[in-house]
Each structure stands twice: as structure tokens, then as C-alpha cells.
Amino acid sequence: MELFGALFSPFVRKVAVVAAEKGLALDMPPFSFADPCDDFLAASPFRKIPAIKDGDYRLCDSTAICAYFDALAPDAPIYPAEARARGRAVWFEELADTIMVPALGPAIFNRFVLPRLRGVAGDEEAALAAIAKFNEVLTYLEGVTPAEGWLAGEFSLGDVAVASLLRTAEYIDAGLDPARFPAIAAWYDRVTARPAWQSVAAMEIGQAKAAGLA
Ligand SMILES: N[C@@H](CCC(=O)N[C@@H](CS)C(=O)NCC(=O)O)C(=O)O
Known part of the structure; x- marks a missing residue:
């Protein structure tokens, strides 16, 4: 495939x-x-x-x-069988795709797409405003992230979707502040320690190097 x-x-x-x-x-x-x-x-x-x-x-x-x-x-x-957990898993994927990505999008555009992919300067004010908006969403996420385990109870697509956006945020110097968001940071460490994540991370380093991004 x-x-x-x-x-x-x-x-x-x-x-x-x-x-x-x-x-x-x-x-x-x-x-x-x-x-x-x-x-x-x-x-x-x-x-x-x-x-x-x-x-x-x-x-x-x-x-x-x-x-x-x-x-x-x-x-x-990746979709839990239990009804409430499944609903939560889909919610967290939607949170990532429809709330977190649009919030951070202008920062990705102005700090990554424009300067690093297209070689033109980005609008730093727009990037900072987007990061502030993103941090508001992270404040919500901090309040609903469990001290142990996964966002929906069982490991799910919701964990992968949210963690994946947090990883992309690291490319634009908007990575998670563990002092401000300790529950998210601990959960992110759990997600990124999984062997599946690690195998993709290794591939990603290769791609970033090949593209001159690392
Ligand atoms: N809802 C889509 C979003 C895909 C998307 O927006 N991808 C971006 C890259 S992160 C893209 O291809 N952008 C190029 C464009 O919009 O022309 C998904 O979940 O796959």
C-alpha cells in the first residue's frame, strides 16, 4: 500500500x-x-x-x-467498542481536526509553510495570535486529560490525532510547555513512547533530513 x-x-x-x-x-x-x-x-x-x-x-x-x-x-x-469511549474517541479526533488545526493553522503557515517551504517571510504577529488561540484549546485539553492511560479511556484514534498535531507544533517552536500543561505532557510522553509512534518518528527524521527541515 x-x-x-x-x-x-x-x-x-x-x-x-x-x-x-x-x-x-x-x-x-x-x-x-x-x-x-x-x-x-x-x-x-x-x-x-x-x-x-x-x-x-x-x-x-x-x-x-x-x-x-x-x-x-x-x-x-482504534475505535473503542464501548459506546461512551467510542463517542469520546471520535470527539478527540474532531477536536484535533476541526478545532486545534484551524487554531494553529495560521502559525504553521507563517512559521513553516512560507519561510521553510516557499522561502518567503511569514507574518509573526499572525503566528503569535494563532499560538495564543491554540493555547486556549490546550487549557481545555489539560482539564480533560487523564493522569494515566488514554484520552477516551482506551487507546484510540483520538490519542493519535491530538498527539500528531502536537508533534507538528514542535516544527514551529510551539511545542507543549510541560510546566503549563503537565497532564498533556505526561500523556504525550505515553503516546510517543509506543512502538508504532517510534517507528513512524524514525521515518519522519529521514524525511525531514531529506527535505532539509532537520
Ligand atoms: N481533512 C483532511 C485535511 C487534509 C489537509 O488539509 N492536508 C493539508 C496538509 S496538512 C493539505 O494537503 N494542504 C494542501 C492544500 O490545502 O492545498 C484530512 O483529514 O486528511
Whole structure:
């Protein structure tokens, strides 16, 4: 199976970690928005990453792909079976995708996309305003993060989605302050210590070096 995208994207990393949790092997061919391959264009009509090709099947969107993986490899489910835990797992994924990403997005754009990918200066005021907004969301998250275990009780897609965005925040010097957010920091350490996360992190270092980002 092929995964199109780059691992510094929170959505691409989420998919790669879920695949690793499930023991699904993924190849990541070199990817460029400027020169996208035909398979990527066929899989992702709006040219967003991630997208996958699995034989004659193509799919885009991290949530859709993770749902596909969960059905393909139902062991180690990323959606808890218990009703309340499942609802919480989906909530935390939504929190990451629809609240945290839009909050931090202007900072990623102005501190990463513009200066590091396009070679032009970003708007630091806009970045700082976005980080302040992001920290407001982290204040909520700090209050609901358990002292032990996982966000929804069982390990789930919610843990992967939120942790993946926190990892991307490190690229723009907006990583977690453990003094301000101790519960999140301890939980983040638990997520990132998992073997699946570690295997993707090793790949990510290789990609970052190849792209001149590390
Ligand atoms: N809801 C989508 C979001 C995907 C997305 O926005 N990806 C970004 C990279 S982090 C992208 O491809 N941006 C390029 C663009 O919008 O042109 C998902 O979960 O996969």
C-alpha cells in the first residue's frame, strides 16, 4: 500500500501511526505538491494529503483512511467498542481536526509553510495570535486529560490525532510547555513512547533530513 504525503503533516502522521499500530505496511514514495504523481491526483481530487493507493483502491482524507485501516485490520481497534469511549474517541479526533488545526493553522503557515517551504517571510504577529488561540484549546485539553492511560479511556484514534498535531507544533517552536500543561505532557510522553509512534518518528527524521527541515 502506498501513502502519499509528508510526515510533518499532522494528518499524514496520524495515518502512518494508525497503520503502524495495526501492523499494516506502507510505502511512502517521494511526494511533492508541485509535481504530484497521477496516483495521488486520482486518489485526492482536492490535492490534499494524505491519500493512499491499495491495489486498485484509492482514498484520501485521514479520517476516511483510518476508518478503512480499522476495517481492514480489525485487531487493535482504534475505535473503542464501548459506546461512551467510542463517542469520546471520535470527539478527540474532531477536536484535533476541526478545532486545534484551524487554531494553529495560521502559525504553521507563517512559521513553516512560507519561510521553510516557499522561502518567503511569514507574518509573526499572525503566528503569535494563532499560538495564543491554540493555547486556549490546550487549557481545555489539560482539564480533560487523564493522569494515566488514554484520552477516551482506551487507546484510540483520538490519542493519535491530538498527539500528531502536537508533534507538528514542535516544527514551529510551539511545542507543549510541560510546566503549563503537565497532564498533556505526561500523556504525550505515553503516546510517543509506543512502538508504532517510534517507528513512524524514525521515518519522519529521514524525511525531514531529506527535505532539509532537520
Ligand atoms: N481533512 C483532511 C485535511 C487534509 C489537509 O488539509 N492536508 C493539508 C496538509 S496538512 C493539505 O494537503 N494542504 C494542501 C492544500 O490545502 O492545498 C484530512 O483529514 O486528511
